[in-house]
Amino acid sequence: MNKDANRATHADADDSVNESPRYAVGIDLGTTNCALAFVDNEGDDASSWQVDDFSVPQWVDFGVRESRLTLPSFHYQCTDAERSGASLQMAWDTATTDRCVGTLARTAGQRHPGRRIQSAKSWLSHDGVDRSAAFLPWHGDPTADRLSPVEASAAYLRHLRSAWDHAHPDHLLGEQDVVVTLPASFDEVARELTVQAAKQAGLPRLHLLEEPQAAFYGWIDREGGDWHESVRPGDLVLVCDVGGGTTDLTLIRVKPASTASSESAGSDATQTVQFHRVAVGNHLILGGDNLDLAIAKFAEQKLLQGMSDAGPDELSPSQWDRLIGASRTAKEIMLADDRPVEYTIHLPGEGSGLLSGGLQVTLSDEEIDRVVLDGFFPVVDFADKPQTGASGFQEFGLPYAADAAITRHLAAFLNEHRHSGIDDDDETAQTHPTLVLFNGGVMSSSRLQDRIVDSIQRWFDHTPKVLTPARLDLAVARGAAYYAMVRRGKGVRIAANLGRSYYLQVEQDPPAGLVLIPGSAQPGQIFTADSQPLTMQLGTPVQFPVWVSSTRLADQADQVVSIDNQSMSALPPVRTAVKGRRRNDDRAVAVRLEAELSEIGTVAIHCVQVDSRQRWKLDFDIRSTLETDREAHQSSGEAAGIVDQAVVQQASECIASVFDSEQTGTLKPGKLVKELQRVIGEHRSSWPPSLLRELWQSLMDLESGRRTDATREARWLNLAGYCLRPGYGVAVDDWRVAETWRRVHGKIAFPAAASRLETLILWRRIAGGLTSAQQNQLSNTWQSILVGKTNVPANEAIEAWRLIASLEQIAVDQKIRFGNAAVADLQRPKRAAQHPTLVWSIGRLGSRRPVAGVMSSIVPRRQAEIWCDDLIRFGRSNSETLAPETGTMLQLALVQLARRTGDRFVDLSQSDRDQVTSYLRQNCASEHYVQLVQSGGDLASEEQDAVFGESLPLGIRLNG
Incomplete structure (x- = not known):
């Protein structure tokens, strides 16, 4: 295939192209499918290059291997029975394995969904979890190993690399020019994690390319020598990319070659136009997965309507999983x-009762159209705005777009961006899409394409021309391979600036940001922000709040602009532990910021000391985006108030009077809190988090003073935990918790009972900030004591149980062992004094909404149902003698165990929730407790304090 006439050599061509690797490779790392395409540059005739598809060997059934053009993005771990029956070893594997990716992983996962990982790519962009933590498969079988979204993505890439290397042993994939695609709207953290996954898979050298651009490159490649016949100067191309997990909207302007930038101008005289990517939509987790869920929900309602009134109100989690898989097939067919x-969906039966036999439900073409077209592609006005709030879909644990109407998101996108990229002297530029290119598996349906085209026609009274795409499931990989050749100076380039402006927040009231990187940035450019005087404190971690905007593309580097929540969104802050060259260097130094848009499309930020060459790399703090600290830029903790520094100084002097060796004896430890309350002028329950963290720092500065005697150590431990509770909520709390652990764990100076007790209280108070490894260390220490029934003093046992129940990231099987041991202790008369604590602990261990942990740490709903039965039985059998405190804790525990979340994998069955509701009402529980069990909702402030075990700092709320 000769494309010489249209693959013009660019002015920035690489003079050393002959020394480049033989292959240019494109990889589509998709939510539902992966694909790999390549160009073989062997030979001297560079004009005859073409993009080819790579057929990927994979298991398609047990004992059956085939090569296919796509690799389904599913990971599966065999059951014991499957493991004994067949090995999943590929030709390149050096050992047997019980896991696979690809076609077999997809189909086997339909039978055992708890052992299958899917939608890993969507999880990479989920800012509500630690994306580097191992929690997939979501709601997985207890015996299945967990992987992080990064590790799952790396597994797909590793399979592609291994398959390629097996076929090309002399030209390993890690040594070729590799382009990996990702959604245009991926945030900076998701981009960095994609690069990390590629490195884990053995691909150290790669470039990133946005999927809509790749799809457009795929179209250019498909058209060959005829691409210029379909476009003309002034055209506005809409790339509408709706895949399995995301919706990406992109606008590309077609400009005359004479006005195009020098970078994108080709040398071939026939190239009369140039392409400029001018706008990218917001990140939307909205795609084929959502359509599957909607069809499944409709099918479930229709199926259950045909049953008697005594039937269940929803399918079991396992049947629901199978129904989603069947609904995916129904969607593709219908x-x-x-x-x-x-189309008729058949589901196998399970258990006993109404659902014991096989089930089936028939869906008509009209019903499918009503669910999909009216639900996701409704007819809307051009002025309509997407709805905000929480999505109704909770089944996969992902933060799906609140508004499922893709046409409404499209209207808002065009409203905001249809004038983007128009030059003042360009009279031909259109303000409505004249060309549409569809991409993504969802858009393979002509019905859905027609709805988009009809919408644009109604909005602008103009019918856009639909560009014929390359094969939709291969277009992105082919376009990525084409782009790899563009980087070598061949083909037609899309001039794509960064398309996002980055800002560092430098002022708070009113908020203002310094432009770090403008939207016009090109890969490789470095920007220095030195017009604003900046100082940085050495010797302690610092936080830099970062914002991003895809609409304010005219802002210039080093300019200070107002922070606008409507046009800007917060990224995870960049943080670093800033250390000077000398030990204990705590100076404030003048710095400037340097920001670079790397060649692979990621942002790098450095802090550079003005009077030296010392540099500190600033990294995005992924952990700050967890459910424990969503508002990382100005957390609710900081918002609760800032105390005057003179008061802070007085309070620090009070602490020094107890723990400073030169002042020891000035103030007795037992009177320290009372004196602090006098100096500060408020009861300690009213101290804001900003003050608490200042007091924590003073305690750390005088940490050696706790070693003077046991009384001082106990007071120091107690106050340190109180000032750092709940272990999150204020910037750099993760560092504070780490410092506390480093100085205290295993380093108690006095073996006194008071020190042991206060240590337990300290860890319980800051448990929300402890890592999973630290939590497991603590739980392992106490498992043999609490579960093994080793006798310990009652007050110590009580605090140990409260600590264990607060360790939300320990393994689920450990939680179950502890919970069962607590239930057993409720039956022991000698443990009567511990009953309130034991009941409270069972509620925390089995809570449906973790306070600070990730959702993957929740015990199975069946276990929570068992504990509900145990607690209700305990309450009824002891109704005459139940202490008021135990009764209060019992109600709270039942609410935590039975609280509705909207996720059927987490929620108890309706009958169990009804049983809990009946008990609560019989015992005069608050109506809000009943509402939490039946409908869900948020805990009130006093309820949060009860769940936490004491009052929370002002302005900090639990996630539960």
Whole structure:
């Protein structure tokens, strides 16, 4: 295939192209499918290059291997029975394995969904979890190993690399020019994690490319020598990319070659136009997965309506999982051009009762259209705005877009960006899409394409021309391979600036930001922000709040602008532990910021000392985006108030009077809190988090003073935990918790009972900030004591149980062992004094909404149902003698165990929730407790304090 006439050599061509690797490779790392395409540059005739597809060997069934053009993005771990029956070893594997990716992983996972990982790519962009933590498969079988979204993504890339290397042993994939695609709207953290996954998979050298651009490159490649016949100067191209997990909207302007930038101008005289990517939409977790869920929900309602009134109100989690898989098939069949009039879904039966036999439900073509077209592609006005709030879909644990109407998101996107990229002297530029290129598996349906085209026609009274795409499941990989050749100076380039402006917040009231990187940035550019005087404190971690905007593209580097929540969104802050060259260097130094848009498309930020060459790399703090600290830029903790520094100084002097060796004896430890309350002028329950953290720092500065005697150590431990509770909520709390652990764990100076007790209280108070490894260390220490029934003093046992129940990241099986041991202790008369604590602990261990942990640490709903039965039985059998405190804790525990979340994998069955509701009402519980069990909702402030075990700092709320 000769494309010489249209693959013009660019002015920035690489003079050393002959020394480049033989292959240019494109990888589509998709939510639902992966694909790999390549260009073989062997030979001297560079004009005859072409993009080819790579067929990926994979297991398609047990004992059956085939090569296919796509690799389904699913990871599966075998059951014991499957493991004994067949090995999943590929030709390149050096050992047997019990896991696979690809076609078999997808199909086997339909039978055992708790052992299958899917939608890992969507999890990479989920800012509500630690994306580097191992928690997939979501709601997985207890015996299945967990992987992080990064590790799952790396598994797909590793399979592609291994397959390629097996086929090309002399040209390993890690040594070729590799381009990996990602959604245009991926945030900076998701981009960095994609690069990290590629490195884990053995791909150290790669470039990133946005999927809509790749799709457009794929179209150019498909058109060959005829691409210029379909476009003309002034055209505005809409790339509408709706894949399995995300919706990406991109606008590309077609400009005359004479006005195009020098970078994108080709040398071939026939190239009369140039392409400029001018706008990218917001990140939307909205795609084929959502359509599957909607069809499954409709099918479930229709199926249950045909049952008697005594039937269940929803399918079991395992049946629901299978229904989603069947709904995916129904979607593909019923959205095809040659679809049948109706489609019947068959589900195997399970258990006993009404659902014991096989189930089936028939969906008509009209019903599918109503669910998909009216639900996701409704007819809307151009002025309509997407709805905000929480999505109704909770099944996969992902933060799906609140508004499922893709047409509404499209209207808002065009409203905001249709004038973007128009030059003042460009009279031909259109303000409505004249060309549309569809991409993504969802958009393979002509019905859905027609709805988009009809919407644009109604909005602008103009019918756009639809560009014929390359094969949709291969277009992105082919376009990525084409782009790899563009980087070598061949083909037609899309001039794509960064398309996002980055800002460092430098002022708070009113908020203002310094432009770090403007939207016009090109890969490789470095920007220095030195017009604003900046100082940085050495010797302690510092936080730099970062914002991003895809609309304010005209802001210039080093300019200070107002922070606008409507046009800017917060990224995780960049943080570093800033250390000078000398030990204990705590100076404030003048610095400037340097920001670079790397060649692979990621942002790097450095802090550079003005009067020296010392540099500190600033990294995005992924952990600050966890459910424990969503508002990382100005957390609720900081918002609760800032105390005057003179008061802070007086309070620090009070602490020094107890723990400073030169002042020891000035103030007795037992009177320290009372004196602090006098100096500060408020009861300690009213101290804001900003003051608490200042007091914590003073305690750390005088940490050696706790070693004077046991009384001082106990007081120091107690106050340190109180000032750092709940272990999160204020910037750099993760560092504070780490410092506390380093100085205290295993380093108690006095073996006194008071020190042991206060240590337990300290860890319990800051448990929300402890890492999973630290929590497991603590739980392992106490498992043999609490579960093994070793006798310890009652007050120590009580605090140990409260600590264990607060360790939300320990393994689920450990939680179950502790919970069962607590239930057993409720039956022991000698443990009567511990009953309130034991009941409270069971509620925390089995809570449906963790206070600070990730959702993957929740015990199975069946276990929570068992504990509810145990607690209700305990309450009823002891109703005459139940202490008021135990009764209060019992109600709270039942609410935590049975509280509705909207996720059927987490929620108890309706009958169990009804049983809990009945008990609560019989015992005069608050109506809000009943509402939490039946409908869900948020805990009130006093309820949060009860769950936490004491009052929370002002302005900090629990996630539960």
